[in-house]
Structure formats: structure tokens, C-alpha cells
Amino acid sequence: MVVAIAGAAAVGTILGSFSGDVSDSASTGDAMSAASTELLIAGSSTVKPVSDLIAKEFMKQNAGIKVTVQGGGSGAGMTSAGLGIVDIGAASEEVDDDVMKKFPDLQVHKIGGSAIAVIVNKNHPAVALAHTNVSKTELETMYSGGAIEINGTAYASTNLYQRADKSGTEDTFADYLYDDKGAIDGIATIEGANGNSGVLAAVAGDSDGLGFVDYGFATTSDEVKILNIIDENNEGDMEAFKASSSNIKKELALDSATGSQYYPHGLTRPLNYLTNGEPNTMQKAFITFAMSPGSIPAFKETGYFSIAEI
Structure with a gap:
């Protein structure tokens, strides 16, 4: 038909x-x-x-x-x-x-x-300084066009990437940061790339690159590093959640009302x-x-x- x-x-x-x-x-x-x-x-x-x-x-x-x-x-x-x-x-x-x-x-x-992972190029200054954690607040600042900081250290040369197309990946990420699915759209300082594969390729090819992709894509490239996310756990305390398949699988099995236990629940979908x-x-x-x-x-x-x- x-x-x-x-x-x-x-x-x-x-x-x-x-x-x-x-x-x-x-x-x-x-x-x-x-x-x-x-x-x-x-x-x-x-x-x-x-x-x-x-x-x-x-x-x-x-x-x-x-x-x-x-x-x-x-x-x-x-x-x-x-x-x-x-x-x-x-x-x-x-x-x-x-x-x-x-x-x-x-x-x-x-x-x-699945879940969303935040990635940086393997040669990014944060990785060189062993700053492999990034907090929700820091991500919110970055994707609002503010100063780029990871673990409190400024990285003015960081290039941010987002999705250029309408996607569940970006909607979920923006909703996690701002409770607003469209919050990242229109920020001129953030480069857009098509699809998860496009964002992954952009970050992998940019030594100052940082972006977000689905976890399944993040694990396919040796050119990027997956950052751990600092956020509140189910008891309201701050915790560094490691992005791993076992942690994400455990989190996906939980009801959202329980709060984050193994990985930020707002980044699972x-x-x-x-x-x-x-x-x-x-x-x-x-x-x-x-x-x-x-x-x-x-x-x-x-x-x-x-x-x-x-």
C-alpha cells in the first residue's frame, strides 16, 4: 500500500x-x-x-x-x-x-x-588530569552556555555537541538537566550533529569535544571517555554514579519513584x-x-x- x-x-x-x-x-x-x-x-x-x-x-x-x-x-x-x-x-x-x-x-x-552517557575526547584536558566525573550542575551550566567546568576546573577550550535532529536522546538529556525537553535547542554555541553516531564521531574527532550519546554508542569508540555522573542518590546524598552496563541494567529495573540507586534515573529510558x-x-x-x-x-x-x- x-x-x-x-x-x-x-x-x-x-x-x-x-x-x-x-x-x-x-x-x-x-x-x-x-x-x-x-x-x-x-x-x-x-x-x-x-x-x-x-x-x-x-x-x-x-x-x-x-x-x-x-x-x-x-x-x-x-x-x-x-x-x-x-x-x-x-x-x-x-x-x-x-x-x-x-x-x-x-x-x-x-x-x-538504555541510558545516556556523557563523553569527552580521550585527549580532553579533563581526562589528562584524571577528572572523569562531571556533576549534573556542571552539565547544566555547560549546556546553558556558561563557563565550562569539570570538577571545578575551567576548560575554556571545550567544544560542546548536541543533537541537530529531533531525538529521544536529547529530549531525555534536556529533561534530566532542566525539566524541559527543548531547553538545549537554539543555543548557538553548541554544535549540532545528526544522530548518536554523528555526535560520537564529532567528539571522537575533536580533542576538546564533549557531548552526550546513548550508552550503546559510547562503548563502540576507543577515542572517547565515558564520564561518571555526580548526582543525588535515593537518600538525597551526592554520589558519583559509574556508567557501566551492570549499573544501568539494575537502574532500569527500578521504578522511578525509588530515586537513583545505580545510575541517574533521569538518564535511563x-x-x-x-x-x-x-x-x-x-x-x-x-x-x-x-x-x-x-x-x-x-x-x-x-x-x-x-x-x-x-
């Missing part, structure tokens, strides 16, 4: 990178056997790497089904799923009330979780699939597969955590 949206320039801009080919899901009874059956997944660039791996294995086990995975950001994933332009949207953040009011039929399927209403047979089969223990290797390979292990 080819879905055309006439006169919707704004939506076209958001979804410009998405394919116009959407699967024909009208006949759910034959969905799992039809040779021409296709499934289109689009949205979060954070979710995309694990979706790629899951799709590859799913197609191997289900001959005749083609799964296409595209990026575009969490915002586009919510919008495209809500409008029914894609079969499954992807978002690496909570779906808030505003989105649900706009798309009341949207259903959220949590497939896993769910990995969600979204459907426009109740998923049809093929959508449900793919989502169920993504949530099954059989998909854990795909999450591990990308540095994320499957819902089956959280």
Missing part, C-alpha cells in the same frame, strides 16, 4: 527520510505467509541498530516477510505511527500525555531500555515500539519476537538491554 499525504508539508518534512511504501496489513489472516508482505519500522536512531538486528533474524525465521528499518528520530517515530504511515514506530523515550492526546489510539510496547491501535498479526509477531529471550543477543550487541533481561 502506498500512502500519500497531500498538503501536509510539515509532516512531509518530519517524515522525509521514510519510505513511501507501507505494508498491506488489511488481510491479517495471510500476513505471516504472503510472499509480498512487508513491515516498515521507522523512528528513533537509538532503537534502529537493535531493530536492524532483530529484523534480520526475524526475516531469517519467517521466509517471505520483508522488514525495512529506517531512522528519523523518536518524534518522527511517534508521529508516523500515530498517523499510520508506518507499521511500527520507534521511540527511545517515554510517550508523554501531549502525544497521547494527539494520537489517542497509539499503543506503546516496551521492548527494552525505555526503548519502545509504537502501533496505531491494536497490532495486526504481523506487527504483533515482530513485537513479540523483539521482546523474547531470543532477541537478547541483538540488544547486547548494541549495548542495550532487552525487556526479557531487565
Whole structure:
């Protein structure tokens, strides 16, 4: 089915990178056997790497089904799923009330979780001085355009990076710092880069670079150093939380009401699939597969955590 949206320039801009080919899901009874059956997944660039791996294995086990995975950001994933332009949207953040009011039929399927890491270039002066901790207050000052300080030491030459695209990574990071998802947008002194991979490449290629990316991306480069985050623990005391897979996995298993115990809870987030209403047979089969223990290797390979292990 080819879905055309006439006169919707704004939506076209958001979804410009998405394919116009959407699967024909009208006949759910034959969905799992039809040779021409296709499934289109689009949205979060954070979710995309694990979706790629899951799709590859799913197609191997289900001959005749083609799964296409595209990026575009969490915002586009919510919008495209809500409008029914894609079969499954992807978002690496909570779906808030505003989105649900706009798309009341949207259903959220949590497939896993991850966390945001703050990174600096391995040759950054802070690393050379063994300043590998950064506090929430210091990050807030930096990303508000203030003086750059880590552990109280000023680094005037630090170059900050943010996301140039609409993303769950930036929304989560900004909401953690300022309780405002859009707080970082528009600060001219902060360079933008496309996607987690773009920010990672920018920091890796800049000896004075500092930025934030999803933890799974941060662990793929030897050119960056992951900083520990100083924040309040669940008892209200300041604590340096080490960014590690074990700590993040433990934190993801906690309810947000308990406060941070292993890693700042505000920097952890769910990995969600979204459907426009109740998923049809093929959508449900793919989502169920993504949530099954059989998909854990795909999450591990990308540095994320499957819902089956959280």
C-alpha cells in the first residue's frame, strides 16, 4: 500500500527520510505467509541498530516477510505511527500525555531500555588530569552556555555537541538537566550533529569535544571517555554514579519513584515500539519476537538491554 499525504508539508518534512511504501496489513489472516508482505519500522536512531538486528533474524525465521528499518528520530517515530504511515514506530523515550492526546489510539510496547552517557575526547584536558566525573550542575551550566567546568576546573577550550535532529536522546538529556525537553535547542554555541553516531564521531574527532550519546554508542569508540555522573542518590546524598552496563541494567529495573540507586534515573529510558491501535498479526509477531529471550543477543550487541533481561 502506498500512502500519500497531500498538503501536509510539515509532516512531509518530519517524515522525509521514510519510505513511501507501507505494508498491506488489511488481510491479517495471510500476513505471516504472503510472499509480498512487508513491515516498515521507522523512528528513533537509538532503537534502529537493535531493530536492524532483530529484523534480520526475524526475516531469517519467517521466509517471505520483508522488514525495512529506517531512522528519523523518536518524534518522527511517534508521529508516523500515530498517523499510520508506518507499521511500527520507534521511540527511545517515554510517550508523554501531549502525544497521547494527539494520537489517542497509539499503543506503546516496551521492548527494552538504555541510558545516556556523557563523553569527552580521550585527549580532553579533563581526562589528562584524571577528572572523569562531571556533576549534573556542571552539565547544566555547560549546556546553558556558561563557563565550562569539570570538577571545578575551567576548560575554556571545550567544544560542546548536541543533537541537530529531533531525538529521544536529547529530549531525555534536556529533561534530566532542566525539566524541559527543548531547553538545549537554539543555543548557538553548541554544535549540532545528526544522530548518536554523528555526535560520537564529532567528539571522537575533536580533542576538546564533549557531548552526550546513548550508552550503546559510547562503548563502540576507543577515542572517547565515558564520564561518571555526580548526582543525588535515593537518600538525597551526592554520589558519583559509574556508567557501566551492570549499573544501568539494575537502574532500569527500578521504578522511578525509588530515586537513583545505580545510575541517574533521569538518564535511563525505555526503548519502545509504537502501533496505531491494536497490532495486526504481523506487527504483533515482530513485537513479540523483539521482546523474547531470543532477541537478547541483538540488544547486547548494541549495548542495550532487552525487556526479557531487565
